[in-house]
Amino acid sequence: MRHKARHTRLISCAAIVWTLIVLVQARGTTQGSPGFPGGPLPGITNLEFSEFRLGVDDFMEVETAEEGLGPAFNGTSCAVCHNLPSIGGGGVILEVRAGYRDALGGADGLNPAGDTLIHMLSTPSHSCQPSIPEDANVIAHRAPIPLFGAGLVEAIPDETILALADPDDRNRDGVSGRAGIVVDVATGGTRVGRFGWKSQHATLLAFGADAYRNEMGITNELFPNEFSFGISAAQMKLCDPLPDPEDRRDPVTRRRGIDNFESFMKFLAPVARSHADEQTREGERVFSAIGCATCHVPALDTGASAHPAFHRKRVELFSDLLLHDVGTSDDIRQGGAAADELRTPALWGLRFRRPLLHDGSAATITDAIERHAGEAALARRGFGQLPAQTKDTLLAFLRSL
Amino acid sequence: MVKYRLFAVPILIAAAFLGGVTTPAQAQEQAQDNANSGLPSTGPLSGYMDFHFNKADGEDGILDFHRFVLLFNHSFSPRLRFVGELELEHALVEGLEEAGELELEQAYIDFLLSRRLNLRAGMLLMPVGIINERHEPPVYNGVERPFVDTVIIPSTWFDVGAGVHGDLGAGFRYRAYVVAPLNSLEFTADEGIRGGVQKGSKANVRNVAYTGRLEYLGIRGLTLGASGWTGDSSFETPRLDTSVTLGEVDARFRRDRLELRGQFADVRIGDAARLNDSLGRIIGISPNIAAGLRGFYGEAAYRVWNKGAPRDMVAFVRYENFDTQHRMPEGFQPLKEFDRDAWVMGVTYYPDPDIAVKADYISLRNRSGLFANRHLLNLGLGWWF
Amino acid sequence: MTTRSGLFVALFVAVVVAASVTGASHAALAGQAAPVRTIEITASRFEFWPSEISIAEGEAVEFRITSEDTVHGFRIVGNGLNLVVPKRGKGVAVARFTGTQAGRYSFECNRMCGAGHNFMRGVLVVRAPGAAQ
Numbered sequence: 008m009r010h011k012a013r014h015t016r017l018i019s020c021a022a023i024v025w026t027l028i029v030l031v032q033a034r035g036t037t038q039g040s041p042g043f044p045g046g047p048l049p050g051i052t053n054l055e056f057s058e059f060r061l062g063v064d065d066f067m068e069v070e071t072a073e074e075g076l077g078p079a080f081n082g083t084s085c086a087v088c089h090n091l092p093s094i095g096g097g098g099v100i101l102e103v104r105a106g107y108r109d110a111l112g113g114a115d116g117l118n119p120a121g122d123t124l125i126h127m128l129s130t131p132s133h134s135c136q137p138s139i140p141e142d143a144n145v146i147a148h149r150a151p152i153p154l155f156g157a158g159l160v161e162a163i164p165d166e167t168i169l170a171l172a173d174p175d176d177r178n179r180d181g182v183s184g185r186a187g188i189v190v191d192v193a194t195g196g197t198r199v200g201r202f203g204w205k206s207q208h209a210t211l212l213a214f215g216a217d218a219y220r221n222e223m224g225i226t227n228e229l230f231p232n233e234f235s236f237g238i239s240a241a242q243m244k245l246c247d248p249l250p251d252p253e254d255r256r257d258p259v260t261r262r263r264g265i266d267n268f269e270s271f272m273k274f275l276a277p278v279a280r281s282h283a284d285e286q287t288r289e290g291e292r293v294f295s296a297i298g299c300a301t302c303h304v305p306a307l308d309t310g311a312s313a314h315p316a317f318h319r320k321r322v323e324l325f326s327d328l329l330l331h332d333v334g335t336s337d338d339i340r341q342g343g344a345a346a347d348e349l350r351t352p353a354l355w356g357l358r359f360r361r362p363l364l365h366d367g368s369a370a371t372i373t374d375a376i377e378r379h380a381g382e383a384a385l386a387r388r389g390f391g392q393l394p395a396q397t398k399d400t401l402l403a404f405l406r407s408l
Numbered sequence: 409m410v411k412y413r414l415f416a417v418p419i420l421i422a423a424a425f426l427g428g429v430t431t432p433a434q435a436q437e438q439a440q441d442n443a444n445s446g447l448p449s450t451g452p453l454s455g456y457m458d459f460h461f462n463k464a465d466g467e468d469g470i471l472d473f474h475r476f477v478l479l480f481n482h483s484f485s486p487r488l489r490f491v492g493e494l495e496l497e498h499a500l501v502e503g504l505e506e507a508g509e510l511e512l513e514q515a516y517i518d519f520l521l522s523r524r525l526n527l528r529a530g531m532l533l534m535p536v537g538i539i540n541e542r543h544e545p546p547v548y549n550g551v552e553r554p555f556v557d558t559v560i561i562p563s564t565w566f567d568v569g570a571g572v573h574g575d576l577g578a579g580f581r582y583r584a585y586v587v588a589p590l591n592s593l594e595f596t597a598d599e600g601i602r603g604g605v606q607k608g609s610k611a612n613v614r615n616v617a618y619t620g621r622l623e624y625l626g627i628r629g630l631t632l633g634a635s636g637w638t639g640d641s642s643f644e645t646p647r648l649d650t651s652v653t654l655g656e657v658d659a660r661f662r663r664d665r666l667e668l669r670g671q672f673a674d675v676r677i678g679d680a681a682r683l684n685d686s687l688g689r690i691i692g693i694s695p696n697i698a699a700g701l702r703g704f705y706g707e708a709a710y711r712v713w714n715k716g717a718p719r720d721m722v723a724f725v726r727y728e729n730f731d732t733q734h735r736m737p738e739g740f741q742p743l744k745e746f747d748r749d750a751w752v753m754g755v756t757y758y759p760d761p762d763i764a765v766k767a768d769y770i771s772l773r774n775r776s777g778l779f780a781n782r783h784l785l786n787l788g789l790g791w792w793f
Numbered sequence: 794m795t796t797r798s799g800l801f802v803a804l805f806v807a808v809v810v811a812a813s814v815t816g817a818s819h820a821a822l823a824g825q826a827a828p829v830r831t832i833e834i835t836a837s838r839f840e841f842w843p844s845e846i847s848i849a850e851g852e853a854v855e856f857r858i859t860s861e862d863t864v865h866g867f868r869i870v871g872n873g874l875n876l877v878v879p880k881r882g883k884g885v886a887v888a889r890f891t892g893t894q895a896g897r898y899s900f901e902c903n904r905m906c907g908a909g910h911n912f913m914r915g916v917l918v919v920r921a922p923g924a925a926q
Contacts, residue, residue: 043685043688043689045688045692045693045694046694047741051741053741053742053743053744053776054744054776054777054778056741056742056743056744057743057744057745057776057777057778057779058778060696060743061778063693067692067693086692090692093688093689093692093693094692094693258466259466259779259780259782260778260779260780261780262778452905454905454906479905479908481905481910486870489911491905491908491910491911493908514908518911520911523899523914523916533908541908541909542838542839542907542908542909543908544838544907544908546862546863547838547862547907573912575844575912575914575915575916577845577916579844581912625840625842625844628842631840662861718880718881718882718883719882720881720882760880761860761862761863761880761881761882761883762862762863762864762880792863792907
């Protein structure tokens with residue numbers, strides 16, 4: 008009997024101790040930390056979150072020649088270039104484009120199709136590496152564009168962007184933004200482009216599919232032909248054995264790679280500002296006052312949507328998504344854009360982007376501002392005339408984005 | 409005719425005498441004779457092996473020599489014992505993750521002091537769950553270990569440590585160890601804490617973990633167990649407080665031809681939000697680790713042939729439910745493809761009590777709507793010697 | 794009586810005498826002599842059932858040990874009894890045992906049977922005469 012009493016006590020002690028341990032753990036639901044870029048939009052369903060994560064995995068997946076990489080490519084996965092400050096961001100790797108500019112200002116690509124991309128790498132044994140023609144007189148570089156908030160940008164209606172367009176400068180403010188009209192390969196419709204340095208795409212599905220084929224050489228249902236400039240048919244057979252389209256449906260999810268990229272970009276949350284205080288609010292006022300906000304429009308609204316995450320949301324991207332000539336052109340004609348035009352880049356997430364400008368040629372924000380000319384000449388002069396303290400306030404605001 | 413019958417009777421009586429009457433010494437000899445007939449003698453070496461065929465629908469079949477395990481035992485004295493277990497998984501080791509593993513699963517010295525208290529030190533099996541300490545192939549049903557014992561309780565879970573064990577009497581047995589902790593840097597959304605086991609390989613013990621199990625075997629045919637494991641897992645990320653606590657209860661019941669098993673396990677990961685954030689900054693994407701994992705299963709097995717015969721056939725069915733994203737930290741969403749359940753049904757044929765020929769069919773479901781449910785067919789041959 | 798039946802009787806008597814001389818204190822004939830207590834023990838991974846056995850000092854018992862699975866061992870520490878328990882379906886390990894000295898004795902499985910082999914132990918209590926059960 009004594010044994011039994013002792014056992015009961017021992018077990019009771021053990022049970023109490025274990026319960027205490029469990030309770031101590033249970034109290035600890037920690038609060039989430041402030042948003043570091045790379046997470047999903049709030050308010051998406053669990054299914055959409057799974058699709059988003061599937062997209063992340065595919066975005067990071069390193070492809071091989073056996074899976075369709077090549078014959079020439081710029082990176083073995085999307086994340087190779089889009090990884091700063093986190094997956095889906097920008098990067099320091101610049102892609103190379105080449106073309107022709109004549110004395111009259113006409114711009115041509117390398118072939119009748121107007122292709123200008125020159126890849127940096129080719130599949131082993133590197134025998135399919137294209138070279139820049141010796142007579143090309145245009146060489147341009149382009150930095151990777153961060154994808155944060157891309158879904159919200161896609162949800163901005165065409166009309167909203169068109170409403171800001173003023174190609175003939177009717178209001179005489181020196182700014183003549185033009186919408187880049189493109190035919191969307193995904194739907195076949197005529198749309199206002201908003202993705203890419205030349206606004207060459209209107210939907211994320213087409214944007215991702217184009218990049219899949221362009222940057223990695225993986226053909227897909229939207230872009231079923233290999234990029235073949237500088238590669239002979241014989242080389243193509245050697246370096247690209249897989250039949251097109253190379254992007255296959257996954258047997259378990261029944262989705263294509265381009266579907267996964269679309270889900271990733273669509274549900275990728277934008278970069279929130281680092282902080283807001285009196286100085287940044289004053290800086291934002293200066294930003295508008297000297298005319299930066301004419302092109303770098305502080306916010307656009309999405310339209311009506313069945314999805315609560317995209318329904319009438321304020322998108323604080325600091326861009327009108329229009330094409331302008333601000334004297335920084337790359338001399339490449341593409342999509343609906345002329346050789347001298349570039350789409351206004353969005354300034355959200357600016358604190359994580361270096362180097363600046365489409366070709367990475369500006370080291371600091373001040374450098375980038377001082378390169379503005381053409382339609383931005385007035386604003387540029389306004390910046391130059393600011394007293395030092397006001398300039399600092401403006402820069403403090405820009406560094407908070 | 410009568411003569412022969414008379415002749416037979418005394419012979420029979422004599423046989424009865426001689427057959428039934430024995431001395432203790434004779435009894436022992438006779439028992440040894442019974443026991444040793446046809447049996448191989450074994451020395452300090454034992455082991456078990458597992459050979460599997462796995463086929464998921466839509467995928468190629470895999471034929472895999474899953475485990476080749478050798479157990480060593482040596483008695484320095486009646487009170488000092490050594491047990492070691494060396495395992496080779498997937499037949500070869502190339503230095504890359506994708507190939508097999510060569511692991512030291514157990515290597516300890518037992519100091520047998522008394523019935524109530526004994527000491528043990530070395531590489532130990534964590535006393536958590538049914539399978540972790542009982543995973544010889546003829547001992548469980550199904551070709552692979554239960555899912556709950558793979559992604560919730562990371563069997564086979566072994567690590568370095570020391571502790572005590574004993575029999576308290578009245579059917580209670582216990583074990584309690586102090587062991588090396590987990591490494592939270594290796595936690596994942598899919599497999600929970602499984603990747604974090606250090607396996608006693610230059611294990612960091614900035615802090616230690618505590619684990620224990622209490623078993624009740626007082627009722628014939630019934631074994632009840634409860635175990636726990638708790639320890640801080642953040643030695644790679646010292647500013648975090650990633651404590652892990654695992655609690656588990658299980659029961660095994662056997663009567664005549666029926667055997668029932670059940671197990672429930674719950675894991676809590678502290679500070680999971682900040683862990684995800686830290687890991688996100690290191691690897692570029694948040695691993696979406698959960699704050700709580702949960703799994704349970706119930707299994708019924710029926711011995712189709714007569715018990716007692718050396719040959720046996722067991723038919724079984726098991727329902728498992730396991731979710732490695734059961735509770736998420738504030739601000740994180742669960743990945744519903746990891747909220748899974750499975751029906752496992754199959755047979756185990758024993759041509760010999762130490763050899764198991766297994767076949768099972770698994771219907772594995774998940775709650776994502778994005779990933780199709782899977783159906784798996786497994787065949788296995790396992791043995792113990 | 795004929796010579797043949799005389800021979801039968803002689804043979805019968807000889808057998809009986811021989812059996813009595815070589816036999817133990819117990820006879821197997823029904824209805825004769827004191828019964829031996831049989832203690833059935835089941836060995837399985839990783840326990841003996843029962844794991845606590847109580848016998849009186851001087852009482853002779855017969856252990857009958859079967860295994861539910863693999864080959865086990867049965868060894869009473871400090872007492873010389875050391876059996877191999879055959880695997881399920883391959884027989885019974887039988888041993889007569891008399892506890893000649895009161896005390897608590899450990900018994901254990903002494904044949905490696907798996908990861909929990911060292912947990913497979915029990916206690917045999919030999920009660921002193923007059924001691925309560």
